[in-house]
Amino acid sequence: MITKMNHVSIYVLNQDSAYDFYVNKLGFKVHTDAAMGPGMRWLTVCPPEQPDLEITLMAITDGMMFTKETAEQMRNLVKKGTFGFGVFECDDIYATYEELKSKGVEFTKAPKEEFYGIEALLKDDSGNWFSLGQKK
C-alpha cells in the first residue's frame, strides 16, 4: 500500500536561480544540496511546514535524462509557461501575496474569491506556474 509521496520534481532552467527563488523568496527549506560531479547537483527543498516532501529542483541538462533535442524542447516549453506544477497552501493569502510581490515574485492572478476558496497564480523564475490557495 502506498502511504506517502516523498519526492516530486520541478524542471528548472537554472538551479542557482531556482535556489534563490524557492529558498530566499518563497521561504522553502533546503533539504539536500549535493554536488554530484562537474555541473551536476542534486538539490531538494521542502515547504516550511512539510519537511517530508522533497521538491527536487531538476536542471534540464543534456545527458542521461534528456537527449540534447529533448532538453532544448523541454527548456522552451518551461520558458513558455506550459507547466503548472501544483498548488501551494498558505494561512493568509493576502499577506502572502503582498510579501511575495514585494520580493519580486511574478503573479499572473491576484488573490480572488472563487467558489472553491481564494486563489492566486504565481510563476517561478523558470516559467513554471503554481496556484496559491487559502481555504475559506
Added chain:
Amino acid sequence: MENYPKIYLYRRIVQAKLFIDNNCSENIDLDNIADEAYFSKFHFIRQFKKIYGKTPHQYLSLVRIEKSMQLLRTETPVSEVCFSVGFESLSSFSGLFKRIVGLTPSAYQTQQLQIKAQILKTPLQFIPGCFAEKKGWTKKEQF
C-alpha cells in the same frame, strides 16, 4: 488587478513583518515598528497576530532562532551565533532554542555538520535510486 478587502492594512502589516525579517539581528524596538506602520501599539500587535498567528515579539524570536539554525549549519561557534542573531545572553538563546528546536544549539550543530559530511561522503544515500540511475550517477563510476 488588485482589489481585495483591507488592502492598505495588509500592506502595512506585511512591511512591518519584512522589517523584522531584514533587521532581526538588530536591537529592534517594536514600539517604533508600530509607529512606522501608523498604528497604536495595541492595534498593531492585534492585527499582526491575526495575520501571522504570533505577536511581533514571538515572531521576532522565531526569526532569530531560524537565522541561528542557518548559521549553526556553517561552523560558526554557538556563542558567536547567539550574539550575531540579536540575543543578549547565551542562556536565554539556548533555552529558547531548545524549546523550539528540541535540541541544544551545540547538539543541533553537531547533528547538522554530521549530515553535511555524510552528504559529501556518500551523496547517493540521499538520492532516490531511480533518479541516480537515470542521471548516470552510479556507485561504480563515481561514488
